[in-house]
Amino acid sequence: MPLSTFHVYSPAEFTNWIRSTAFTRNITFIQNHHTFLPSYQNFNNHADHLFWLESMRSVHINERHWADIGQNITIFPDGFIAVCRPIDKTPAGIFGANTGAICIENMGDFDIGKDVMTPAQRDSIILTNALLCIKFDLRPNIAQVVYHHWFDRAGKRFTAQQINSGAVTQQQLQKTCPGTAFFGGNTIIDAEANFYPLINTKINALNGAPAPPVNITHKKVNTTTLNVRSGRGTQFGIVRKIPGNTIVEVFEEKDGWSRISSDKEEWVSSTFLSL
Ligand SMILES: [Zn+2]
Numbered sequence: 645m646p647l648s649t650f651h652v653y654s655p656a657e658f659t660n661w662i663r664s665t666a667f668t669r670n671i672t673f674i675q676n677h678h679t680f681l682p683s684y685q686n687f688n689n690h691a692d693h694l695f696w697l698e699s700m701r702s703v704h705i706n707e708r709h710w711a712d713i714g715q716n717i718t719i720f721p722d723g724f725i726a727v728c729r730p731i732d733k734t735p736a737g738i739f740g741a742n743t744g745a746i747c748i749e750n751m752g753d754f755d756i757g758k759d760v761m762t763p764a765q766r767d768s769i770i771l772t773n774a775l776l777c778i779k780f781d782l783r784p785n786i787a788q789v790v791y792h793h794w795f796d797r798a799g800k801r802f803t804a805q806q807i808n809s810g811a812v813t814q815q816q817l818q819k820t821c822p823g824t825a826f827f828g829g830n831t832i833i834d835a836e837a838n839f840y841p842l843i844n845t846k847i848n849a850l851n852g853a854p855a856p857p858v859n860i861t862h863k864k865v866n867t868t869t870l871n872v873r874s875g876r877g878t879q880f881g882i883v884r885k886i887p888g889n890t891i892v893e894v895f896e897e898k899d900g901w902s903r904i905s906s907d908k909e910e911w912v913s914s915t916f917l918s919l
Contacts, residue, residue, distance in 0.1 A: 672744035723764030740799015754823025774846035
């Protein structure tokens, strides 16, 4: 069997791809994982999507003795989304619970005190789960959007009571995957409070709710030199600098960052803008 070909997409490209591609496998649920390794530090030291995909594939083949990379989808800290093992192939995600699954590996270590998820990755995780729900007629609920942590080593589900009480972790019956800080926690209570509502909102938006009107405001740079970055966060590269007192157009504000281009990912910290 030939190994799968990796395809790395921006969120917009992935949206177009999943909407325009037909699949044949019967999909009944979505698994969410974190990679643990590679972590954010690994990716920040070497921000090369294909390098890390090949690296994970090598571990999966050589150490776990799988036929190919395990996951169907990898979501990177910069928000890029890679299709790995084809969607029409059963993944190796949760031992004993892979039939009918799509396996998403979110790159990073999302246990409490470890990697802090970037807004871009957060958006892509919500988007990907929402797009897959629409494509395969699934709902964000405990049967159809699941965490690895909820299954034992044979692929049998723990009870909600075991998961929500923390018994699973205390008894070291299973990994914390996708992490004790993944969208506020890895229990069922956490998923219902903090993850499913975001997916639902995104599903509604994707299903044709009108796009919010573009409201351009003009603001003034109130610092000596302002860094323009390629994403919402200081971990993103500086694409250019703007001198103080410049008037900029703000197209969108999110997470304390302002987008100052109508069509490009150009963001500045909102702290340094005044009306
Ligand atoms: Zn996992």
